Amino acid sequence: MTRVGGRGGNPAPRSVDVARSAGVSQKTVSRVFNGERYVSAEVRRRVLDAAEELGYRMNSAARALASGRSRTIGVVTLGTALYGPASLLIRIERAARDAGYALRVVHTLEGDPGGVSGAVESLLEQGVDGIVISEPIDEGNEGSASLSVDVPVLVLGAPVTFGGPRAVTAGVGAESLARAATEHLLDLGHMTVHHLAGPQRWFAARERLEGWRAALSARGREQPPVAEGDWSAASGYAAGRELASAGDVSAVFAANDDMAIGLIRALTEAGLRVPDDVSVVGFDDIPVSAYVTPPLTTVRQPFDAVAQEGLRLLVQAIEKPDAEPTPANDPPVELVVRASTAPPPARRTPARGRRTASRPNESAPAHPAGHGSPPTD
Numbered sequence: 594m595t596r597v598g599g600r601g602g603n604p605a606p607r608s609v610d611v612a613r614s615a616g617v618s619q620k621t622v623s624r625v626f627n628g629e630r631y632v633s634a635e636v637r638r639r640v641l642d643a644a645e646e647l648g649y650r651m652n653s654a655a656r657a658l659a660s661g662r663s664r665t666i667g668v669v670t671l672g673t674a675l676y677g678p679a680s681l682l683i684r685i686e687r688a689a690r691d692a693g694y695a696l697r698v699v700h701t702l703e704g705d706p707g708g709v710s711g712a713v714e715s716l717l718e719q720g721v722d723g724i725v726i727s728e729p730i731d732e733g734n735e736g737s738a739s740l741s742v743d744v745p746v747l748v749l750g751a752p753v754t755f756g757g758p759r760a761v762t763a764g765v766g767a768e769s770l771a772r773a774a775t776e777h778l779l780d781l782g783h784m785t786v787h788h789l790a791g792p793q794r795w796f797a798a799r800e801r802l803e804g805w806r807a808a809l810s811a812r813g814r815e816q817p818p819v820a821e822g823d824w825s826a827a828s829g830y831a832a833g834r835e836l837a838s839a840g841d842v843s844a845v846f847a848a849n850d851d852m853a854i855g856l857i858r859a860l861t862e863a864g865l866r867v868p869d870d871v872s873v874v875g876f877d878d879i880p881v882s883a884y885v886t887p888p889l890t891t892v893r894q895p896f897d898a899v900a901q902e903g904l905r906l907l908v909q910a911i912e913k914p915d916a917e918p919t920p921a922n923d924p925p926v927e928l929v930v931r932a933s934t935a936p937p938p939a940r941r942t943p944a945r946g947r948r949t950a951s952r953p954n955e956s957a958p959a960h961p962a963g964h965g966s967p968p969t970d
Contacts, residue, residue: 626640
């Protein structure tokens with residue numbers, strides 16, 4: 594039977610053809626394509642050049658047999674179009690591809706307590722080398738604690754609930770981001786800050802609530818009653834109508850940008866000016882936040898950094914199982930200051946531009962148009 598798939602209609606090249614062209618053994622070709630050490634840079638270059646010239650691509654099944662790995666990573670994530678989870682999944686896929694791994698994704702459904710454990714079992718049956726848990730909601734995780742996972746697991750933005758040989762975490766930084774957003778408003782002179790929280794079944798919403806509380810507590814400020822939305826602009830609008838009627842609100846930190854945008858609409862309809870009467874800070878820096886009226890001050894979620902750092906830890910656990918695990922680096926905190934925040938009335942000074950939260954008195958050029966960033970959980 595004639596093989597097809599090579600260039601110019603020729604039979605598909607084999608590893609032995611690459612070895613012959615590069616002047617090395619077939620075992621060396623296998624070592625190069627399996628990413629093994631003890632191959633010199635010059636030999637690796639010759640093998641890769643020969644493979645490129647011949648149009649050779651190592652069969653994934655053969656690679657799995659040779660290395661004992663499938664070069665695939667499974668991802669468990671909530672099936673949602675919300676900006677945060679969807680954006681993080683995109684970054685995970687890119688980071689995995691850069692590391693030489695393919696993804697197998699299993700979506701869970703909100704309200705299914707056994708969804709995570711079932712998804713993990715499905716991925717284990719498919720022979721993945723590692724698993725990413727990017728599940729933002731606390732469903733109780735029934736059965737998860739007793740589920741033994743025999744491959745490394747990366748948990749993003751949530752507690753570890755699985756037993757296994759190696760579990761690493763990354764992306765647990767929403768509390769520091771929320772604290773920076775609240776501190777920005779306090780630094781402007783507001784006596785306290787109201788909070789429009791996300792649904793408390795979400796780990797991210799809990800972290801943002803705790804960051805807000807920590808910032809107020811550190812300054813000895815009053816903690817007003819918390820309003821809770823569902824991440825949607827409609828819930829932000831409903832909360833905004835209630836806050837507008839309170840009469841004592843000068844600053845609000847919303848747990849995501851969509852709710853902040855709905856909130857601003859309600860405040861404006863009630864005759865309150867943003868930021869002249871009420872300052873508003875969002876969370877995520879979704880692309881549209883720079884173009885609403887007024888442009889929204891927000892904190893940017895570091896999706897790229899979280900995905901890259903998380904995948905680095907997971908791949909290290911897969912490829913070097915006996916190595917001492919390294920701690921995750923803290924994600925960067927970046928506050929994007931636009932026109933929705935200002936000092937309270939009678940203490941007005943201009944504040945525009947972009948700066949990092951760790952340097953509160955430094956301003957920078959305005960957020961560049963069209964710069965895509967982060968999320969809306």
